[in-house]
Amino acid sequence: MRIILPILAVIVFSCNQNRKLEREAYQWPEATPPVAEKKDHETGMHGDKRNDEYYWMADFFSKGPDSNKVVEYLKAENEYTAKLLGGTDQLQKDLFAEMKGRIKEKDESVPVFNNGYWYYTRSEEGKQYFKYCRKKATLEAKEEILLDIDQMAEGHTYYSADGFSISPDNKLLAYGVDTVSRREYIMKIKDLESGELLSDAVYRTDPGYEWGNDNKTLFYTSKNAKTLLSEKIKRHTIGTDSKKDPVVYAENDKSNYIGVGKTKSEKYIVIASSATMSSEYRILDADKPEGEFAVFQPRMKDVIYDIDHHEDKFLIVTNKDALNFKLMETPVNKTGVENWKEVIATRKDVLLEGIEVFKNFLVVSERKKGLLQIRIRNTKTNAEHYVDFGEAAYMAHPSGNPEYDTDNLRYNYTSLTTPNSVYDYNMESKKKELKKRQEVVGGYDPTEYVTERLYATARDGVQVPISLVYKKTTGRSPESPLLLYAYGSYGYSTDPSFSSTRLSLLNRGFVFAIAHIRGGQEMGRQWYEDGKMFKKKNTFNDFIDCAEHLVKENYTSTSHLYAMGGSAGGLLMGAVANLRPDLWNGIVAVVPFVDVVTTMLDESIPLTTNEFDEWGNPKNKESYNYMKSYSPYDNVAKKAYPNMLVMTGLHDSQVQYFEPAKWVARLRTHKTDKNVLLLKTNMEAGHGGASGRFDYLKEIATEYAFMFALEGINK
DSSP states (O other): OOOOOOOOOOOOOOOOTTOOOOOOOOOOOOOOOOOOOOOOOBOOOTTOOOBOTTGGGGHHHHTOTTHHHHHHHHHHHHHHHHHHTGGGHHHHHHHHHHHHHTSOSSEEOOOEEETTEEEEEEEOTTOSSOEEEEEESSTTSOOEEEEEHHHHTTTOSSOEEEEEEEOTTSOEEEEEEESSSSSOEEEEEEETTTOOEEEEEEEEEOSOOEEOTTSSEEEEEEEOTTTOOEEEEEEEETTSOGGGOOEEEEOOOTTOEEEEEEOTTSSEEEEEEEOSSOEEEEEEETTOTTSOOEEEEOOOTTOOEEEEEETTEEEEEEOTTOTTOEEEEEETTOOSGGGOEEEEOOBTTEEEEEEEEOSSEEEEEEEETTEEEEEEEETTTOOEEEOOOOOSSOEEEEOOOOOSSOSEEEEEEEOSSSOOEEEEEETTTOOEEEEEEOOOTTOOOGGGEEEEEEEEEOTTSOEEEEEEEEETTTOSOTTSOEEEEOOOOTTOOOOOOOOTTTHHHHTTTOEEEEEOOBTBOTTOHHHHHTTSGGGTHHHHHHHHHHHHHHHHTTSOOGGGEEEEEETHHHHHHHHHHHHOGGGOSEEEEESOOOOHHHHHHOTTSTTTGGGHHHHOOTTSHHHHHHHHHHOTTTTOOSSOOOEEEEEEETTOSSSOTHHHHHHHHHHHHHOOSOOOEEEEEETTOBTTBSOSSSTHHHHHHHHHHHHHHHHTOOO
C-alpha cells in the first residue's frame, strides 16, 4: 500500500516576530450532503451479526446492477465538497501556483553510470512528465532520448511509465505503461538503435523486468486479472507470441508477493517470494536464461531473508534467530541454511536494514535510536567506518548504485530543513561530494526554521519519538495550529525528510510533526512487532498519546490540532476519530483503509491474502473479533466527530474507493455534531493520486485549504 506523506511551497509573510497570524472565520455554505441508499447485507461470521448496509458500493469494478449508482453517488459527494469549499477556490488556485512555483520546472537528475552509459531524466518547463535519456561514456557525449514520456502521455488523463530495464548489450529497453492507475502495466520493448517499438507487448504485468545475459530473454511478473496478485514469473523471448510465454515459477501461497530481479554482479537472475513473516528465493545463472531456477533456501516459518551475490559467495540478511536481523554468508554452490556463516551479529539496539554490495566494499544500512546510519566495510582488509552526516535528525540511504566494480557510493540525504541532496562518497578516501541539492525556487533559508526531537510517554510507559519542524516566528503556543502525521504499519519507518510544499503550512504558522509510532520500524524490529496483529491498538494509542503530549507541552491545543494519514495511515485516522474525536479540530484521511473486516474477508480483493500476517485472517474467530474491535467502519457510533476530509481515487487498486465511500456514508448517519464531513474522489486516478509533476499539487491544495478554512486563514 502506498505510504503517503503530506507533501506539504513558500509564501513570504511579515518578518515581524511579534505579529500574530491574521485569521478570519470561514463561512461554510449551507448545503445538504448526499444520502446514500441503504441495503441490508449480512457479512458477519463466527455467530456474529454484522450488517453492511453500503456493501452495494463495491459494484463499480464488477459492473453489477449498482455500478452507475456508485458513480452517481461519488459525483454527488464531489459536488457537495466543491460547494462547501467553494469559498476557498481562489486560495486553492493560489496555493497550487505557490507550490508549483517552488518546483524547478527545467531540471535534470544526477546522472547514474551503468555499463558504459550515463542515465538520467530531465524535465522541461511547463511539462508534466519527463524524458528518459543517456549519454555514452562521458557527459559531454551526444544525448539520446530513450523515452519522451511527455509525448507518450499526450491524450491520457493518467499516465505512468516505469520499470525501465536496459539489455546487457545496451540495445533494447523494456518498460511498463499504466494508463488507468490500477497498477496493471503493459510491458513494451524499444529498439534503441532504430528507435522502433517492437511488436512484443505483454499485458497485466508488474513494472519489474529483467534481462537474461543473452539480450533476447526477459523475465517478468504476471498478475491475476481480478485480485491483481503477482501470481507467476514468466519468460519471454524477443519476437515470440507473449501468449505462449512459459511459466518459470508459479506462487501457490496467496499470502506471498513475488518478483524478479538480478544480482548486482549481473551473474544471477533471482525470483523473490515474500510474505510479511517469511521469504524464499530462487536463482538462475543469467548466462543460461532457459535453464531451471534452483531454490536458494526453502521458506522457513517466521524467517525472512534477502540475498545478493559477492564474488565466490552469497550474502544473506536474515532475522533467523535474530530479531533485529544479522548478516550471513554462504558459498555459491552451498546455499542451504546449514551452510550459512555469521558475518555481522544481531544487536539489541541496532536494526540491520539492508546491504549494498560492491566488488571491494560492503555498505550496511543500520538504524540506531531511530536514525539511519551507513556503515562501510572494506572486504579486502575488513576495516570499517561510518559516514558522518552532521545533523541530529535526518534521512540517509544509498541510492543509484548499479555499478559493482567501483569505490564510489552514492547516497541521498535529507532532513526536515535540508532539501533532498545527492552525494557521492569515495569509500577509500572518505571524501564526499555534493552532486545536487533540490532547488527551492524563489529562495529558502533553513535558518528560519526549527527542528526538534521529542519523546512522548505512551500509556504503557514506552517512549515514542516525535519529529517537529516549524518557523522560528511561530514558536510554541496553544494558538499555533499543528498537523500531526503518522503511518505505523508494515514496519515502514517514517523518517524526517524535507518537502518544499510543506513550507506552505509552516509559513502560515503551522507546526508539522511526525509521530514515530509502533507498527513502523524506527526503533528496531520489536517496534514493528508491537504494532501489528493482536498488538495493533498500540499504533492508535501511541498516536493519541503523542498528540496529548504536544498539547501538554503547549505546542498547540485541541482546537488547533489536526491529524493526517493515508492508506494504512488512513486506518489510523479512522481509529483515532472513533477513540478520541474530541482531540482533533480536523482530520485528513487519504485513501484510508477503514473497512478492515470486510476487506480481509474477501480474498478476491487485491492485497487481502498478502496481508494476513499484518492484520490477521478474520476466518479465525479471535482475529475476527480483534479486527472488528478497532475497524473504523465497524466502530462508527452516535457521537460528535471532528471536521473531516476524506480523499480517494476511483481506480485505487490498493485501498479500493468503496472503503472510504462506505465509511463517509455511515458517518453521515451517525455523527451528532455539525462539523464538516467531506469526501472527494479523483475519478481519473488511483492509490497514488494524479500523475504528472504538477496535477497532484491540486489535491494537496484541497487538503491545505480545508485546514486553513478551519483556522480562518484565507490567504
